[in-house]
Amino acid sequence: MKTIHESQRAMRxxxxxAIDRGVVAVLDIGSSKFACLILRFDGGAMPTGDDGIGSLAGQSGFRVIGAATTRARxxxxxxxxxxxxxxxxxRTVVQAAQKMAGVRVDHVIVTLAGARPRSYGLTGEIDLDGTAVTEADVGRVLSACDLPDIGADREVLHAQPVNFAVDHRTGLLDPRGQIGHRLTTDMHLVTIDAxxxxxxxxxxxxxDLELAGxxxxxxxxxxAALTEDEQELGAxxxxxxxxxxxxxxxxxxxMIxxxxxxxxxxxxxxxxxxxxRTSRALAERIKAVNGGVVATGQDDRDFIAIDEADEPGAERRTISRTELIGVMRPRVEEILEEVRASLDAAGFEHLPSQRIVxxxxxxxxxxxxxxxxxxxxPYVRLGRPLRVQGLPQAAxxxxFSSIVGLCLFAAYPQDEWWDFELPTERYPARSLRRALKWFRENW
Amino acid sequence: MRPLMIRSSGTRRDPAPSRIRYRLTRLWLTPLFRAALLKGVPILALGLGVWWYLGDPARLDDLRARIAEVRRAIEERPEFMVHTMEIRGASAEVDEDLREILPVDFPVSSFDLDVVAMRKIVEELDAVAAAEVRIRSGGVLEIRVTERVPAVVWRRFDGLDLLDREGHRVASIAHRGDRADLPLIAGEGADEAVPEALAILAAARPVAPRIRGLRRIGARRWDIILDRGQIIRLPETGAVDATERVMALDQAAELLDRDISVVDLRDPSRMVLRLNPGAVAAFRSLRGLAMNEDT
Structure with missing residues (x-):
């Protein structure tokens, strides 16, 4: 557990x-495209309020100065x-983004889509002796969470405290300064393949880049895609x-x-x-141009020419759009069914808001x-990412939801477990205080 | 399965940079490296080139000679040549002197004329109080001179000097008679007290025809020498006031017309008179007479 703490802290x-230097790259390693944005932090408009969110929902502290995408390989x-x-x-995508930005980046924050993420809800509890909760207490309660068996070759990706409760008051975002006898926390742990x-x-x-997150x-x-209300009410x-x-x-x-x-x-x-029986490139184009999942009567008369112009001897064929939809729909349905199963497993139906984006x-x-x-x-909408400053129209x-979200994540990361001091590091101070107390009482 | 045939078009070959290329691009985007390459290398190359070129003394001399030649060609253009010297405000003697001491051979380029140094030379002349030297358009070197006006004649061991009001030497003369209009002063350090001497002379105007001159004693005080060997010894301070007292006495009691050899005013509290020997005898006889009358 100590090693995660240390490696994550090193990344922090x-x-x-990187932020002190002013330039950081964010990289989305996707299965169909790689996207890279280069962010410039100009120092201003960093969060000042107690809620940790600055003006413009925390997007004003940085600016996108370079953007590039490339086909994934x-x-x-x-x-x-x-x-x-x-x-x-x-290399391709970072170089293109660097060229656009005109600066060299050394630090990169990466997002991964796959690697079998698994999430766990943990609970931790400590006793307080009727004093106000300090940051050290938060660190203690987070460490008091009993870690489940995450399995071999798994690594913790996120460990975010999502809820704090002091005695019987729950739903606290920030327990510091609360006075009580018992501090409880719920932590959301995400592990992926090591x-x-x-x-x-x-x-x-x-x-030659350094991984900064x-x-x-x-x-x-x-x-990036959920509005603030959706994030608040559940989506x-x-x-x-x-x-x-x-x-x-x-x-x-x-995130729960x-x-x-x-x-x-x-x-x-x-x-x-x-x-x-087409090439993948052509299939991709047909999907993007003519694709669909709901067939109508018009689609029977809508024919799509499949001509592999550069394939010698290939005959010119046409398919109707209904046929195309007939191929696409089962797969899309299958994906959505899997998503449904995943949401069911998470107990999504118990949330107050049933919004799906x-x-x-x-x-x-x-x-x-x-x-x-x-x-x-019933409550499904299509989501587009937030607009961040300097983002090209093409992105x-x-x-580009995940890359834009990664910008926000890079600028204002949520507090994670490793942002708090480990309680063991507090022991010397406490024993010193105890020694002082003993001195004061006995002399 | 991948298409077996290699397609010339279709999916464009992705131009992934090689590792070297990627590193070079990153290096190029490093600000320090970029600045060094864009500015440092050209400067260094230029510096090396110049150093190599000038490293050969023959080439350096050649370069110098060529520069000098170009310089000369420009300087000797007729626009820059000075042909005549014009001296204004100087008497004939000073004019002659100036032409003698100023080492200028006309025509000369105005670049070769050092007017500041020339002004210094001109002002070093005793007869010159101030001078302006300038090169006027039309190739004329103009020297405006303000001469010193001689105010007194100073007799020294080895001759006669003319001094101006401040005591600065103006010229030498051979005979006192050359400037009989000017008062005569004498003695060590007399030139340092010329203004005082002039003030004393102004105060002694009533007896001006009788004044032979002033004599500086011990470089600290003045004696007025009158004819018939009369001497008025003035104090160190307040010499003008003392002179005025003597003049007042002279006016009231015709002091200086009497048979007195020395009027001593060195002690401000009392004036001492020295009579001539004949006068002493006469005085004594008069006193004796008086005493006899008394007895």
Whole structure:
């Protein structure tokens, strides 16, 4: 447990160093595209209030000065599959973004879509002797959470305190200064495959970059695509990416659940390619241009030409749009069913608000909204990421939810477990105080 | 499965930079490196080039000679040449002197004329109080001179000097008669007290025809020398006041017309008169007479 603490703290220190220097890169390693934004922190408008949120919902402290995307290589299901390929893709995208920004970046914050995230809810409890809660007490109660068996080769990605209770008052965002006898906390722990992180570190280091943070893609998409009210009242964000679909549930502005479905838009493309015997590139284009999930009578008369212009000897074929929809719909349904299962497992139906936000590149399929309403629930909307300063127009679509969310995450990360002091580090001070007390009483 | 055929177009080959290229790009984006390369290297190259070029003494001399040649060509343009010297406000003697001491061979380029140094030379002349030296348009070197006006003649062991009001030497003369209009002073350090001497002379105007001159005693006080060997010894301080007292006495009691050799005013509280020997005898006889009358 100590090692996680230390490695995560090291990443936090690097993030702070990067922000002090003023430039940090955020990198979304997706299954269909890599996106990289370079952020410049100009120091102003950092959070000043007690709620930790500055003006403009915390987006005003930075500016996007470089942006680049490239076709993904070597990534499957949101996990790095071919390390050298991925490394080259990272180089491409980072170099392009650097070129646009005109500055060199050394620190990069990365988001991963896959690697089997698993979330755990932990509870910790300590006794207070009727004194006000201090930051050290928060650290103590977080350490008092009994860690579940997360399994071998798993690593903690996020460990966020989502709720504090002092005696019988629950729902406290900040327990400091509260006076009581018992401090309880609920912590949300997200673990992912350790090998995925190690591979990622290796790739990033091979690019001469320093890893200043890792975030779950589902989580950061939720930050970007959900409105503040949705985050407060409870909502699920479904980030439909290329190779994996991330599911995250927010309540009271905290992520309380995260999961990933190992299917995405690339599988739809694969179905089209196999169903109509075309190349993947053509299938991808057909999907993007003519795709859909709800067939109407008009679609029977709507024919799509499949001409592989550069394939010698290929005959010119046409398919009707209904056929295309007939291939796409089952796969999209399957993905949404999986999401449904994941939400059910999380107990989403018990939340006060049943809002579901679809985002990510695959959420752009026409008609997916009505299909999702049928499968997931009545309150579905399509989400686009927040507008951050300096973001190019090309990067404002739903496919960029996670990278935009990562910007916000980079600028204003939520307090995590490792942001608080470990209680063991407090012991010397306490024993010293005890010794002083003994002296005062006996002399 | 991947398409087996290599497509010339379709999916564009992704231009992933090689590791070296990526590193070079990053290096290029490093501000310090960039500044060093963009500014440091050219400056260094230029510096090395110049150093190498000037390293050869023959080339350096050649360069110097060429620069000097160009310089000369510009300086010797007729626009910059000075042909004549014009001296204003100087008497004929001073004019002659100036032309003698100023080492200028006309025509000369105005760049070669050092007017400041020339002004210094001109002002070093005793007869010159102040001078302006300038090069006027039309190639004329103009020297405006303010001469010193001689106020007294100073007799020294080795000759006669003319001094101006401040005691600065103006010129030498051979005979006192050359400047009989000016008063005569004499003695060690007399030139340092010329203003006082002039004030004394102004105060002694009533007896001006009789004044032969002033004599500085011990470089601290003045004697007025009158004809018939009469001497008025003035105190160190308040010499003018003392002179005025003597003049008043002279007016009231015709002091200086009497047979007195010395009027001593050095002690301000009492004036001492010294009579001539004949007068002493006459005085004594008069007193004796009086005493006899008394007895």
């Amino acid at each position: 220190a690097k993030r702070q160093a 070597g990534v499957r299901f949101g996990e790095i599959h071919a390390s050298p390929e991925t490394e080259r893709a990272i 090998t995925a992180i190690k591979t990622l570190c290796h790739c990033v280091q091979r690019c 890792i975030a779950s893609s589902a989580y950061v998409s939720g930050i 699920a964000c479904v980030d439909m990416g290329g190779g994996a679909t991330g599911v995250s549930i927010f309540l009271k502005k905290h 659940y995260v999961d990933s479905v190992r299917m995405g838009g690339d599988h739809v493309t694969g179905d089209i390619a196999s169903g109509f 679809l985002t990510g590149g695959a959420s752009q399929i026409p008609g997916i909204e009505s299909l999702a309403e049928r499968i997931l629930g 404002t679509g739903p496919a």
